[in-house]
Amino acid sequence: METLNRKQVIQEISHLLSGGGFETSQVYYQSCFDMAARKKLLLILLKVLVNVDSLNESHVQEIRKVASTFLASPLVVGVKSKTQKLEEDVVYERHGLPVIGIDTLKNIVLYDDYPEFLADRGGYYVNINGNLLKEYREEYSLSLKDLADLAHVSRETIYKYENDIVRANPETALILEDLLNMKITVDIDLFEAPKEKTDFTIINDASIQNEKTKDLTNLGFGVLETKKTPFDALAIEKNFDEFSKEENPLIASLESNRPEKTLHKMAISLKDLSLITDSESFFIVNNKKIKDSLEGIPVIRSWELKEAEDSKEFLNLVKERREN
Structure with missing residues (x-):
């Protein structure tokens, strides 16, 4: 390897x-x-x-x-x-x-x-199911001190395990499992998604660098600019319908002066990423010679963006270009 x-x-x-x-x-x-x-x-x-x-x-x-x-x-x-x-x-x-x-x-x-194992300063550690540890300790009629003595740790340590305050070293966890005849370690869920989405309401004009980003913000979108991604920004309607698919982020390419050949390459990436993330994507460009879509990705001209009255009108234009 x-x-x-x-x-x-x-x-x-x-x-x-x-x-x-x-x-x-x-x-x-x-x-x-x-x-x-x-x-x-x-x-x-x-x-x-x-x-x-x-x-x-x-x-x-x-x-x-x-x-x-x-x-x-x-x-x-x-x-x-x-x-x-x-x-x-x-x-x-x-x-x-x-x-x-x-x-x-x-x-x-x-x-x-x-x-199960987490590498940190000082070695490897495991997470213990504190509720399960306490349940089985009490089932065996063991006090905190009783179990601590058997596991060669302090009473305070057992208390911290049961209240999910600290992790355990693997050796101690193994001793506890042998004593209680029960698996008490917890697997690490690497695929736990963030509990909350990015708060677009905190994004203000001071953080906005791109003129087209400002235009989207004026229409009622929350916009998050990015630098090291296959796109230029993510946008979301600030007042989306609870049952509307527009709740999903919009993927935007906002740079207007890229050559059309480069835009075609970007369009392939945007289309690919849109399918994986189940999101809408679009271009905003200055060049009026570019078609209404690139590789199936809607193209909106910068003056069309400025002429739109609100986010709904803009999204209808995106949808129209995509369907055509």
């Missing part, structure tokens, strides 16, 4: 996900995330690296914003850290994002076998 380059690792992971029933996107090599993958309601944004220590913190910030907007799970998959191979069944962390090796991903995707 150490001899693989990044492109080979990405291809291997793509094949693995496809074999596990995931619908995978194309690879976005110049993006903060390399691919998106969906299986039913689960959406993952993956960053793939050979050496996970090379993860760029600015990319992490972008991945977080995009993942939160799509309610996706961000995940870094790699081969090694410095010169040491990432161990199987262990979750690492870089800049707050979960990091796993390919074998760990394989266990999850093919066998639904999630890792």
